[in-house]
Structures are given as C-alpha cells and as structure tokens.
Amino acid sequence: MSVIEISSLKKRFGKVQALDGVDLSVEAGEVYGFIGPNGAGKSTTIRVLLGLLKASEGTARIFDKDVWHDAVAIHRDIAYVPGDVNLWNNLSGGEVIDLFCRLRKSHEHSYRDELIERFEFDPTKKSGTYSKGNRQKVALIAAFSVAARLYILDEPTSGLDPLMEQIFRQCIAEAKARGATVLLSSHILSEVEQLCDRISIIRSGKIIDSGTLDGMRHLTRNHVSLQTDAPPATLAGLAELPGVHHLKTDAAGMVSFDMDNAETAAVLAFLADKSIRHLVSTPPSLEELFMTHYVSH
Amino acid sequence: MSSLLGTLGLIRFILRRDRLYLPLWIIGLVTLSVFFVPMLPDMVGDEASKQALVETMKNPAMTMMVGPAFGSSYTLGAMYAQFMLVWVALGYGIMNVMFVIRHTRKDEEEGRLEMIGALPIGRNANLLASLLVILAANVLIALLTAATIPAFGVETIDFTGGLSYAFALSACGFSFAGIAALCSQITTRARGALGLGLALLGCAYLLRAMGDADANLELLSWISPLGAASRCEPFVGNLYWPVLLLFAEGLVFSGLSFAFSSARDIGAGLLPQRRGRAHASVLLRGEWSLAWRELRGTVIAWLVVCFVFSAAYGSVMGEMNAFIENNEMYQALVGVGGSTSDITNPVISMLMLIMSMIATIPVISAISRLRSEERRGRLEQLLAKPVSRSYLFAGYFVIAVATAVLMMLANAFGFWLAASSTLSEPMDMGLVFKVTASYLPAVIAFAGLAAFLAGALPRLISLAWVFLVYSFLAVYIGRTMDLPQWVARATPFGLLPSYPMDAFDWPLAIALVGVSVAIAALGAIVYRQRDMSAL
Incomplete structure (x- = not known):
C-alpha cells in the first residue's frame, strides 16, 4: 500500500490552474524527492496533502485516508516542516517546540533535548528574534522530536548553514532507518540526489518525470x-x-x-x-x- | 543632512503603497467630522427641547464624557463642537497612530526598512517621509472639512468656525503622529508600539475627562491633546493658538523620535528584549491555550482600560447629584413624586452603554486574531498537526465571549467602586451590574458577527469594526437627540431596551445571543470547508 497516493489532482485559484493533474505515489519506507522551479505547484500539492487546501478535482490520500476529510486523523502520524516558518513572536523557541510536540499528542520527548544540542539551537530566545535559519530549526526539531510515520518537508533546509544541513541529512537517514516515509521538496538538488530513492519533477502543475535517479x-x-x-x-x-x-x-x-x-x-x-x-x-x-x-x- | 537623503523618493513610495489606504482614511475622517452638521437642526428641535438639551449637555456627566460647553449663548455651532469634537478627535488619533507605526516600526519589523536602508537612502529618511505624509494628510483633511461644513448652510455653523473645528481636529491628530513616532522607537514590535500609542490616546481622553470635570484640575485638559483641541472653542471663540500648540507638540515629539532613531541600531528598541523559557509551561498544551497565550496581553490591557474608564465615569456620579440638587430645571423635571434616579438612571445607562461598546473592541480584536494568524501563515503549521479546524475556531469564539464577560465585570465594578466613593452613600451595586449585564447580549452579538466574518468572509473581517463605529454613532446620537428609530435599532446595542428606564426584554436578549451563536456556527461550517490561505 502506498503511503501517499495522488491521482489526477487539480487545484484552481480563480482563473489560475495551479495544479493540472498531478499523479504521485510514495511507497512506505522510501524517501521521495519532489523538485521543480518556483511556482510549479510543489507547495500547493503539499498544502492539499495537509488538508489546508481543498482539491478542485482528483484524489489525494495518505495512509489510505482522504487528506481533506480525515485530516486530523492523518496528522497524528505525520510531521511537517514548511519552507517559511512563521512563529509567535512572544513565545520562545523552546515553548514552540514543546507546544508542537504536545499538539501531536505525544508524551515521548526523548529526542527533543538531543536535537536542540545537535542543531546548536538556543531555545530561550523569543521567536521574533530568530533568524531565518533558526526559525527553520524550530520546525525541524519539533518535527524530528517525535517519531512520525510520514515526514512532509517543504524546502526544510532553506537558510540552514552547511553544517546544519549535514545534521538534517542524518535526521532523514535515521527516520528512514526507523522505517518512516519522507516526502522532500527541495531546491538543493545535491540533497535530493543524496537522500532520495525516487524523484518526481513538477512543472506548471504537472508531473513531467518520475522514477529513480538511475531510471531518469x-x-x-x-x-x-x-x-x-x-x-x-x-x-x-x-x-x-x-x-x-x-x-x-x-x-x-x-x-x-x-x-x-x-x-x-x-x-x-x-x-x-x-x-x-x-x-x-x-x-x-x-x-x-x-x-x-x-x-x- | 545625509541622514535624510532620499526622503522625496520615499514620500512618493509611501503615497504609492497607500494609494487606497490613505484616501479611505481621509474620506472617512472628513465624513465623520461633518456628517452630523445637516442633521443637527432637526434633531435639536424647537426652543423648549433645545433648552432641555442645553441642560443635558452642561451636566457634569456630559462634560466629563465629551468636554465642556463654551459660550454664554449655546448656539448650534457650540453644541456641535462640544458633542462631536472629542469623539471625532479620537478617530483622528487612531488614524495618525496607525499610519505612523505602519510606516515605521512595522516596516522595520518586517525587514522592509532593511532593504531600503541598503539603498543610498539616509537613516532617518523613512521617518521624515512618513511624518511629512501624515502632516500633509492632516492638513488636507482639515481643508476638506472646513470647506464642507459651511456648505450645509446651518445657522451659526459657518466657515470661520468650521476652519477652527477642522484644524483643532487635525492638529490634535498630528500631535498623536508625533507620539506614535516616539512609541515606534521604544518597542521592537509594531504590535507593542501600536498598543502603546493607543494606550496614550486613552490616557489623553482620561486626562481631559478629569480636567474637564473638575475646574481645579484644568491643567490636565491642557496636557491632553484632546482637551487642548476642545479648547479651540470652535464656533464660539475660534482660538488658534491651541492649534499651534498641538502642531508644536507633534513637532517636538517628532524631533525626539529622530534623536532616538539616530542613536539606535536597526531592529532594536529602547526597551530590552527579555529572554524566554526553555520549556513551555504545563499550561501551554493545546490550540485553546495557545490562542489564550496570544490574546492574554490584549485582554489584560483592555481590562485595565475598561476598569479605569468606568471608574472615571463612575466618579462623576457625586457631582451629578449635586448638579441636580442645584438645578431648578432638573428639579422641575423630576417633579412631585419623582426621584433623583429618574435623572441619574439614564446617565448610568448611557455611560454603561458607551463602556459596553469600548468593551466590544477587545472582543472583535480577539476573533480578528484568528484571521491574522491565518494570514501570517502560522495556522498552516498548527493545522498540519492533529488539530481540528472547528475546535480551533470554537476556541477563539469562546475566548471572545469570555472576554466580553470579563470586560463587562470590569466595567460594572470600576463604575460602582468609583461612584460609591464619591457619593455620600454607596451606589446600588445590583443596579450597576444589571445595567451592565443588559448590554452583554449586544457585545456577544459582535463576537458572533466577527466569528462569522472570520470563518466565511475572512477578507471582510474589518466590517465588524465598521459596524461597531456605526453602532456607536447611531446610538450615541440617537440616545441624545431625535433620530429615526431604525437608525439605532439596526444595531445590537440600539435593539436592546434601555434598562432600567425600560423593562429588560429577556426573549429579545436570548434571541440575540442565540442568533450570535448561530451565525458563529455558520462561520465555523464555512471555515471547515474553505482553503486556508494567506490571501
């Protein structure tokens, strides 16, 4: 059974056809790369998968559940990192991480402190004072603190320095070793090349190529x-x-x-x-x- | 003056960015300043009702609320200025504070000033450009207002008086532009600067309320820009030096803001940033507690505002009684078998009505937060967790309703406490609480309306504010003068009976709350069905 199954997915915003028949299927345990230029429809696809946007046509399922109707149930088992992390200015980074973990109804915090150390992150600063890279760390630490079945990562490393980028790659490898599935949208092609088992390339709202790197x-x-x-x-x-x-x-x-x-x-x-x-x-x-x-x- | 290089270019840039925002404010404020002129003669009515109105306008509660009446013969013009100026000036203050912070601290916080700062543009050019634009906007508003007022051809409301009235308002507005420029140097967050600016506007209102109510404290009214503006005596003395004083205050505050701006780093404020906790407290554990955490500061600040304003209004009750005892006309009005409460009850009712509308501000603001969280892309992360949209939505609505109840308690308690301390015997606590409670359904109705808009028509959420301003004007004017009934009855506040003069209408109150919950639920249903987007 595929973890993510998207078929003929279309999304219109007024007159703009943002997605024009996307087909994608991600199998359990694989790291799947999702690449394409700006505005091609990567984030729109991911927002549909998260139940934030309602598909105009077609189906999208995660864990064999409908992404729109069963959003809450699906979200119990997924972790999401957006490319542009917007935080609450009056909360500290540590508070946001704890809140995100608690919202996922998880009581195991085993990786939290370890990850804060690995990412060299200061959790006591107010979120408004974090740089782009540090805001990204908040979302990454929250995502990897609690084991998830599926990680949806939308340009997760934008703003990270190369050392932190390495830590991120280790986190992905560890998640994969645990048997988790990863959907990774990224502009850093070396990252995708190194991490991903299979890749889809999207352009103007359509998948124009999919498969393993070798296959392509x-x-x-x-x-x-x-x-x-x-x-x-x-x-x-x-x-x-x-x-x-x-x-x-x-x-x-x-x-x-x-x-x-x-x-x-x-x-x-x-x-x-x-x-x-x-x-x-x-x-x-x-x-x-x-x-x-x-x-x- | 290399620190001001590029100011002209930035002025053009500001005008381009605000090509809709600024004209809307200008039209709005001019309309607000003049709309009541043509309605005034009809509403005042014949000589007898005019005399009654004059007495009402001169009583201490009214003086405290809107400022003193000027001139020995109380002309229509004098009445217009007294009735409108302070409230309208609050609108000017809000506009000036919002505009200046939007173009200074807000742009700085969002990182836009950093990009501008990297261009060959001086350090203080943006501050100067923002202040020059708002100064020009204030002058333009004044000229438009002055030009419009005589056109209605109302007796004693002429061009000379109109000019004085218009410039009193604009000068008062500009003094707040200066204050806002200073506020935006102090805090690092635009939200904090805005809160500070509006809090100072509230303080200005309170200062002049105290100064106007007690002749020994008149200096306070001069310190307050709102009090100084009413001392231009439009349509009576037509004084101009308070206008100059206010413009000078604005310039002094602006000057100070330049000094602070030159001395600090970009992004920094005069107040230091505190460190946060490394771990979240056990209380921060879900979507409702997050919403509360976000709204906590606003709610507490408004509780203080409601308490202090109500206490200020309450403190007038002692003078009100003395005024009635010394006033033959009022005694005649009370007549045989009547009691003082026949006069004080409507005053209590009116004051608590105004306080209920003030209490509505944090209620709408709580629900608007749901929308601004969405626009800033924060909800996206929240909703990617196992968080249900209806539960999140309900959280904001429940907090808004709880806020309404808390505000009303602060109103009643503040009013009762201050009234009791100025009266020879304690005020009837039950009465004050019942009068306050009688307006609670209307406040909840605004929570329902705002929730409906946030859920179903998120781009139109500001309609809730427009409707609140309309309600204020319709009910404030409608209660004092003759206005077609439907004008006030089209609002939740006007729909409810004026307790205790009229009996409390339980079925209507229950229906109003029921409809509010129903439209909020309708909002929730649409909210579940629509796209979450930053648009």
Whole structure:
C-alpha cells in the first residue's frame, strides 16, 4: 500500500490552474524527492496533502485516508516542516517546540533535548528574534522530536548553514532507518540526489518525470569525452550519427559530446575501430537532468 | 543632512503603497467630522427641547464624557463642537497612530526598512517621509472639512468656525503622529508600539475627562491633546493658538523620535528584549491555550482600560447629584413624586452603554486574531498537526465571549467602586451590574458577527469594526437627540431596551445571543470547508 497516493489532482485559484493533474505515489519506507522551479505547484500539492487546501478535482490520500476529510486523523502520524516558518513572536523557541510536540499528542520527548544540542539551537530566545535559519530549526526539531510515520518537508533546509544541513541529512537517514516515509521538496538538488530513492519533477502543475535517479538517467544523455591516436579526420562521421549532440574538439585533441543513451550501441560500434586511447562516459547530475527538463520543454 | 537623503523618493513610495489606504482614511475622517452638521437642526428641535438639551449637555456627566460647553449663548455651532469634537478627535488619533507605526516600526519589523536602508537612502529618511505624509494628510483633511461644513448652510455653523473645528481636529491628530513616532522607537514590535500609542490616546481622553470635570484640575485638559483641541472653542471663540500648540507638540515629539532613531541600531528598541523559557509551561498544551497565550496581553490591557474608564465615569456620579440638587430645571423635571434616579438612571445607562461598546473592541480584536494568524501563515503549521479546524475556531469564539464577560465585570465594578466613593452613600451595586449585564447580549452579538466574518468572509473581517463605529454613532446620537428609530435599532446595542428606564426584554436578549451563536456556527461550517490561505 502506498503511503501517499495522488491521482489526477487539480487545484484552481480563480482563473489560475495551479495544479493540472498531478499523479504521485510514495511507497512506505522510501524517501521521495519532489523538485521543480518556483511556482510549479510543489507547495500547493503539499498544502492539499495537509488538508489546508481543498482539491478542485482528483484524489489525494495518505495512509489510505482522504487528506481533506480525515485530516486530523492523518496528522497524528505525520510531521511537517514548511519552507517559511512563521512563529509567535512572544513565545520562545523552546515553548514552540514543546507546544508542537504536545499538539501531536505525544508524551515521548526523548529526542527533543538531543536535537536542540545537535542543531546548536538556543531555545530561550523569543521567536521574533530568530533568524531565518533558526526559525527553520524550530520546525525541524519539533518535527524530528517525535517519531512520525510520514515526514512532509517543504524546502526544510532553506537558510540552514552547511553544517546544519549535514545534521538534517542524518535526521532523514535515521527516520528512514526507523522505517518512516519522507516526502522532500527541495531546491538543493545535491540533497535530493543524496537522500532520495525516487524523484518526481513538477512543472506548471504537472508531473513531467518520475522514477529513480538511475531510471531518469537512462532516458537522457550521457556526457562522453575521448581521445584518439588516429588523425582527427577519421572521426568526421561522428557528428552525423543520430543521438550525438554538441560535438567539440579542444586544443589538446580531447573530443567531447553528449550522447542519447538509446544510441549507445551505434555510437560505440562507430568508435570501435577508431584507435580510441581513452574514453569516459558520465551520467548527468540531477542538476543537469533538471536543466534538460526545463530548458528543452 | 545625509541622514535624510532620499526622503522625496520615499514620500512618493509611501503615497504609492497607500494609494487606497490613505484616501479611505481621509474620506472617512472628513465624513465623520461633518456628517452630523445637516442633521443637527432637526434633531435639536424647537426652543423648549433645545433648552432641555442645553441642560443635558452642561451636566457634569456630559462634560466629563465629551468636554465642556463654551459660550454664554449655546448656539448650534457650540453644541456641535462640544458633542462631536472629542469623539471625532479620537478617530483622528487612531488614524495618525496607525499610519505612523505602519510606516515605521512595522516596516522595520518586517525587514522592509532593511532593504531600503541598503539603498543610498539616509537613516532617518523613512521617518521624515512618513511624518511629512501624515502632516500633509492632516492638513488636507482639515481643508476638506472646513470647506464642507459651511456648505450645509446651518445657522451659526459657518466657515470661520468650521476652519477652527477642522484644524483643532487635525492638529490634535498630528500631535498623536508625533507620539506614535516616539512609541515606534521604544518597542521592537509594531504590535507593542501600536498598543502603546493607543494606550496614550486613552490616557489623553482620561486626562481631559478629569480636567474637564473638575475646574481645579484644568491643567490636565491642557496636557491632553484632546482637551487642548476642545479648547479651540470652535464656533464660539475660534482660538488658534491651541492649534499651534498641538502642531508644536507633534513637532517636538517628532524631533525626539529622530534623536532616538539616530542613536539606535536597526531592529532594536529602547526597551530590552527579555529572554524566554526553555520549556513551555504545563499550561501551554493545546490550540485553546495557545490562542489564550496570544490574546492574554490584549485582554489584560483592555481590562485595565475598561476598569479605569468606568471608574472615571463612575466618579462623576457625586457631582451629578449635586448638579441636580442645584438645578431648578432638573428639579422641575423630576417633579412631585419623582426621584433623583429618574435623572441619574439614564446617565448610568448611557455611560454603561458607551463602556459596553469600548468593551466590544477587545472582543472583535480577539476573533480578528484568528484571521491574522491565518494570514501570517502560522495556522498552516498548527493545522498540519492533529488539530481540528472547528475546535480551533470554537476556541477563539469562546475566548471572545469570555472576554466580553470579563470586560463587562470590569466595567460594572470600576463604575460602582468609583461612584460609591464619591457619593455620600454607596451606589446600588445590583443596579450597576444589571445595567451592565443588559448590554452583554449586544457585545456577544459582535463576537458572533466577527466569528462569522472570520470563518466565511475572512477578507471582510474589518466590517465588524465598521459596524461597531456605526453602532456607536447611531446610538450615541440617537440616545441624545431625535433620530429615526431604525437608525439605532439596526444595531445590537440600539435593539436592546434601555434598562432600567425600560423593562429588560429577556426573549429579545436570548434571541440575540442565540442568533450570535448561530451565525458563529455558520462561520465555523464555512471555515471547515474553505482553503486556508494567506490571501
């Protein structure tokens, strides 16, 4: 059974179609990355999942319960961290963390003090005086203080320094080890690349690609660079091969190009008798995948 | 003057940002200042009823409430100025305080001034720009008011008097702009600065109430900008030097705020930030306790306001009795077989009515908080926990109703305590509490209305405030003068009978509370069904 199951989800705000048929399914125990540019619909999807916004069409379920009607029941088992944490100015960070834990009707506070220490957080300051990163810590500490079945994280690390970002990654790893499920929306692609088992890319309210990072790479291009002992003219036909793009030769004789993965066999056959001395093929980074999706569509 | 560099650009920026807000305030205040002029002659009526009104306006309770009557012949103009000026000046004060804090401390708290500060713009340019805009707005309001007043062609309400009336109001308003500029240097939070500014406005009202009620304390009325404004004697003496005094006060306070502003860091205040607790107390454990924690300060502050204002009103009862004993006309009015209470009862009823409306302010404000929490994106985090929307909504409504009850208790207790201490024998406690309680259903009705708006029409929540101002004007004027009955009866306060002169109408009171709860419940139903958004 999927933990999150979204199908043909649509959300309109007046004339704006914010979500235009989103399909997404997150399995138990996986860390799921959710990426896309600003305004693509990530936060809207998450707000629908949290029962804050009512879907115009389609269904969204968590733990096989309807996200709108059974919101309160679902929320007993989830933890949420927004990208922009707004706190109550007259409460201290410690008070907010305790309040959030109590609202989740939990009496185990085992991780609270440990997390405050790991995140190097001062809980005695009034919330109004915290910086962006420190406000983010309040929500993160509250979220990880109590074990949840599902973590919904909407750009949770915005404003965190790289050291704290590492602590966050450890927290995710620990949650995963406990068997929890994580939906992580983020702009920090290295974070997603490192943490996530599967990824969905959203654009203009539609999911345009989903799957494992490896799976996505198969559908795209690898970057190939090679050197040959043969005269440059022998490679003349390379540019004409289907699936070869951006062919370049630099001053040192290094040839580089992008190759559609589907054409790998044909390209290698062409290169087989060209006295190749050295060949490197690198899969695209998530960043490159992301760019491909956004520039080419 | 490099610290003021860029002021002109910022003025244009402020005007652009407030292109709706400022005109609405200007139109609102001009209307508030003049709307009653054309209605006055009809309401005053013939000579006999005018004489009765004159006596009413000159009694100590009225003087305490609205300030003294000026001039030996009590003309319509003199009556208009006495009847309206102090209340309308409160409106000017609120506008000036809100505007200045919105453009100074609020912008600073939200981090907008930081971005402006990074531009080639002087440190104090924003403060100067805000004060210049509000000064210009005050002058514009005064000119519009002065130009409108003679157009109604009411006897003795002429241009000269209108000009004095208009500038008295605007100068008083500007003095509060200066006070607000100072407040926004003191606290680090806009909410705190606003509270402080409005509290000082309340103090100004109280100072002049004490000064006007007792000739030995008249200095207090001069210290209060509201008292100084009424001493322009519009339509009678038409004095201008109180206007100059008030503008000068505004400039002095502004000057002080520049001095403080130059000396401090951005984001800092003169009051230090206290540290908080590392752990939440056992009392902070759910959505209701969080709501209470958020509203606690407001509720306590307003309890003090209600108690102090009621006590001030109560303290006039002693003088009221002396006034009746020495006044032939009143004695004639009481007549054979009558008693003094025939005159004091309506006064108690009127004073408690006004206090009930003041008590309504924190009630609406409690429910508005539900909306502002939503707009600031805080509810999003709360509702992502196992928190039901209806439960959250009910929490704010229950706190608002409890606030209403607490305020009314403070009103009754403050009034009774002060009245008893100035009278030779203690005031009838039961009467004061019953009069106060008779208005409770109306206060609860406002809680219901605000809850309905917060739930169903969140963008229109300020309609609750508009309706409260309307109720105040309709009932305040309607109780004193002849006004078509429906004008006051369209409001919860006017709908209820004037106890103890009329019998208390239980079915009506129960129906009013019932309808209030019902519309609040309707609000809750829509609230459960709608999107939670920052819009």
